[in-house]
Amino acid sequence: MFLALKEVGQSKIRYTLISLIMIAILFLVFFITGLANGLSFADSSSLQNLKTDYIVTNEEADGAVINSTLSEDQLKTIEEQLNQQSTPFSLTISAVEDKQGKEVNVAYFSVDTEKYSDIEIIEGKNISELTGNEVIINENIKNHGYELNDIIVDKISDTPMKIAGFSKNQTYTFLPVIYADFDLGMSNIYGDEPSYNAVLYTGEKVDISGFDTLTKNEAVKSIPGYTETQGSLMMMVVFLFIISAFVSTVFFFIITIQKLNQFGILKAVGADTKYIAKSIFIQVILLTTIGLSLSGLAIYGITQLLPGEMPFKISPTLMLGTAGLFLVLNLLGSLLSVYKVAKIDALEAIGRVE
Amino acid sequence: MSKEMLRLENVSKEFGDGDSTITILKNISLSINTGEFVAIVGPSGSGKSTLLSIVGALLTPSNGSVMIDGENITAYKSRRLTSVRSNKVGFIFQSANLIPYLTVKDQLMLISDITQNNKRESLNKAKKLLNDLGISHRMKNYPNKLSGGEKQRVAIARAFMNDPDIVLADEPTASLDSERGRKVVEMISYEVKSRNKAAIMVTHDERMLDLCDRTLYIEDGKMLERA
Numbered sequence: 001m002f003l004a005l006k007e008v009g010q011s012k013i014r015y016t017l018i019s020l021i022m023i024a025i026l027f028l029v030f031f032i033t034g035l036a037n038g039l040s041f042a043d044s045s046s047l048q049n050l051k052t053d054y055i056v057t058n059e060e061a062d063g064a065v066i067n068s069t070l071s072e073d074q075l076k077t078i079e080e081q082l083n084q085q086s087t088p089f090s091l092t093i094s095a096v097e098d099k100q101g102k103e104v105n106v107a108y109f110s111v112d113t114e115k116y117s118d119i120e121i122i123e124g125k126n127i128s129e130l131t132g133n134e135v136i137i138n139e140n141i142k143n144h145g146y147e148l149n150d151i152i153v154d155k156i157s158d159t160p161m162k163i164a165g166f167s168k169n170q171t172y173t174f175l176p177v178i179y180a181d182f183d184l185g186m187s188n189i190y191g192d193e194p195s196y197n198a199v200l201y202t203g204e205k206v207d208i209s210g211f212d213t214l215t216k217n218e219a220v221k222s223i224p225g226y227t228e229t230q231g232s233l234m235m236m237v238v239f240l241f242i243i244s245a246f247v248s249t250v251f252f253f254i255i256t257i258q259k260l261n262q263f264g265i266l267k268a269v270g271a272d273t274k275y276i277a278k279s280i281f282i283q284v285i286l287l288t289t290i291g292l293s294l295s296g297l298a299i300y301g302i303t304q305l306l307p308g309e310m311p312f313k314i315s316p317t318l319m320l321g322t323a324g325l326f327l328v329l330n331l332l333g334s335l336l337s338v339y340k341v342a343k344i345d346a347l348e349a350i351g352r353v354e
Numbered sequence: 355m356s357k358e359m360l361r362l363e364n365v366s367k368e369f370g371d372g373d374s375t376i377t378i379l380k381n382i383s384l385s386i387n388t389g390e391f392v393a394i395v396g397p398s399g400s401g402k403s404t405l406l407s408i409v410g411a412l413l414t415p416s417n418g419s420v421m422i423d424g425e426n427i428t429a430y431k432s433r434r435l436t437s438v439r440s441n442k443v444g445f446i447f448q449s450a451n452l453i454p455y456l457t458v459k460d461q462l463m464l465i466s467d468i469t470q471n472n473k474r475e476s477l478n479k480a481k482k483l484l485n486d487l488g489i490s491h492r493m494k495n496y497p498n499k500l501s502g503g504e505k506q507r508v509a510i511a512r513a514f515m516n517d518p519d520i521v522l523a524d525e526p527t528a529s530l531d532s533e534r535g536r537k538v539v540e541m542i543s544y545e546v547k548s549r550n551k552a553a554i555m556v557t558h559d560e561r562m563l564d565l566c567d568r569t570l571y572i573e574d575g576k577m578l579e580r581a
Contacts, residue, residue, distance in 0.1 A: 269440065270441070275468060
């Protein structure tokens with residue numbers, strides 16, 4: 001403790017510079033992590049929050065709910081094989097007009113409101129309470145000027161709908177999700193027959209031949225483009241981790257090499273490797289913690305400035321997890337310096353070995 | 355009331371050099387009492403520093419035995435040697451070898467941090483040592499602000515900080531002019547006598563020998579003693 005803090009205090013420029021690099025890298029790590037998380041969320045939160053355990057689709061869709069179509073006959077086949085209660089599910093993309101007459105794309109989730117469970121509502125009615133042309137819309141539609149009990153009109157079918165409730169965390173590929181009953185006819189706006197995408201059920205998994213049965217996670221990963229986006233962002237985060245671990249490792253390694261002679265003296269006057277290693281670890285922890293807290297503050301600041309539509313979402317858990325991993329990597333990197341210290345011979349302090 | 359503090363018996367040191375071995379020290383025996391200040395002189399390459407390293411628990415001898423205050427340290431492994439160094443030995447190096455980012459006071463406090471001694475006691479001890487050596491006004495300065503003589507005095511204070519049984523000085527005057535060098539050796543001598551320690555100084559400088567109680571000559575690894 002003694003040695004570590006005195007040295008940092010005395011070599012302020014050196015340690016300030018490395019801290020700045022760490023802050024910058026960590027800021028980027030947090031930002032991209034938040035972006036990846038936010039994008040994933042905007043892409044898939046509605047599927048993650050589906051009130052179901054399993055989703056049955058046709059085999060050709062490869063798991064992408066939106067690409068799956070089920071006929072009435074197929075629907076019956078599936079429902080016959082399921083012992084538990086199930087509900088058909090239809091996903092259609094359409095548009096509504098906002099208060100200024102601008103087009104807003106939306107995703108309709110048509111369900112059987114008598115069978116489908118209630119979802120998380122922040123205002124108004126829940127699914128089981130819907131009657132007539134009432135629907136539930138994700139809260140971000142409020143950005144377009146809509147309020148509870150407003151009438152909203154579908155652009156393709158010209159169907160008027162009454163906003164009976166606002167839901168939370170219900171977006172599909174960035175579009176606000178509108179929950180409606182099949183009776184409203186949103187499942188057949190592109191044809192005469194109602195079209196179904198999937199059957200949802202809760203409980204034990206049942207394998208139905210001729211159809212795919214997915215968990216919600218599998219359905220999320222099969223959203224077109226989802227895995228690719230998340231994969232690229234993940235790669236950036238992984239590389240940032242590697243880069244920052246390298247920067248910190250190399251920094252401490254070079255400083256250690258510069259101080260080999262000093263460490264020799266320390267060993268000669270009775271300090272063991274443990275004592276010196278402790279001092280290196282304290283410095284690594286100190287600098288990383290400073291970097292983490294300042295970049296954390298910067299991230300907090302930037303979230304206050306970001307526009308609401310920006311898909312950025314970082315939770316304290318995610319931040320702490322990232323920070324913990326970062327600290328562990330840096331400490332692992334500093335083992336290289338400690339190894340070097342362990343190799344130092346106290347004899348070096350004597351100046352020459354005969 | 356002097357007693358034997360250091361005893362070397364038939365100490366030899368060999369280094370392997372490829373297929374052949376080089377013998378640096380041959381059958382050296384010596385004994386030093388408390389309150390005794392012994393000089394070791396000899397041409398370069400004669401084995402002075404190796405001998406000092408063995409006494410200072412930095413090296414272990416190939417043959418023979420080393421006793422510090424009755425404790426046989428000959429067979430100690432590196433961890434126990436480190437603890438011998440931190441508790442029983444005080445080093446004064448050729449150039450002062452201070453830690454550049456520590457103030458004079460902290461150079462001494464570092465030793466007490468390593469040996470985990472009581473902080474307040476150590477601080478008093480450090481102040482007293484610096485006062486004795488006439489550098490208490492330099493307490494808050496960093497080494498780069500000190501003159502060569504001042505640095506060496508800090509190094510002396512550091513060597514006495516852990517209350518060692520023996521003090522070892524490796525050419526402490528090498529980086530000083532003769533006047534300052536003599537003053538530094540006088541100070542070592544004074545501290546050794548007043549604290550009743552045993553001390554060994556390796557030196558090239560024959561003009562310092564009158565300040566020492568005994569002089570040992572070493573040549574080609576063999577030792578001769580002159581009164």
